[in-house]
Amino acid sequence: MKKILLLNGPNLNRLGKREPGIYGVSTLEDLEERMVQLGVDSQIEIICFQSNHEGELIDKLHEAEDTGVDGIIFNPGAFTHYSYAIRDAIAGIGCPVIEVHISNVYQREEFRHKSVIAPVAKGQIAGLGLLGYELALEAFKRGKGEE
Ligand code: DQA
Numbered sequence: 001m002k003k004i005l006l007l008n009g010p011n012l013n014r015l016g017k018r019e020p021g022i023y024g025v026s027t028l029e030d031l032e033e034r035m036v037q038l039g040v041d042s043q044i045e046i047i048c049f050q051s052n053h054e055g056e057l058i059d060k061l062h063e064a065e066d067t068g069v070d071g072i073i074f075n076p077g078a079f080t081h082y083s084y085a086i087r088d089a090i091a092g093i094g095c096p097v098i099e100v101h102i103s104n105v106y107q108r109e110e111f112r113h114k115s116v117i118a119p120v121a122k123g124q125i126a127g128l129g130l131l132g133y134e135l136a137l138e139a140f141k142r143g144k145g146e147e
Pocket residue numbers: 010011012075076077078079080100101102103104105112
């Protein structure tokens with residue numbers, strides 16, 4: 001059975017309350033429930049984890065490799081724009097990562113236009129709301145990262 005890690009970074013535990021005009025009204029719990037259900041429908045185990053702490057996200061990336069996770073759907077939040085430590089963690093593991101952003105970061109402030117994660121990610125999805133996570137799962141279902 002394929003195992004996919006759904007990883008969310010800082011402030012994403014506040015989905016539904018946080019700037020709903022940008023991030024929508026669904027909660028992280030809604031997202032995780034939906035993803036787990038989609039996984040059940042396709043016989044994929046979805047492991048959900050969110051943290052506001054850089055080191056915990058890095059530990060989870062290492063653990064993903066050590067426990068044989070097949071792919072990681074990762075919204076690193078603001079760490080996207082400056083965390084070389086997270087970038088290095090991704091570069092150092094074999095698991096493919098698809099970077100997801102709920103908002104279209106390229107239409108927003110200049111500091112959001114740069115991702116230090118993108119060069120070490122398999123791909124990036126931005127601006128499609130929570131649908132972006134589902135599309136990342138679909139990509140893994142179709143074998144992205146196995147080629
Ligand atoms: C985000 C975009 C980031 O710039 C921001 O810091 C977030 C969320 C998104 O999902 O659109 O926390 O990653």
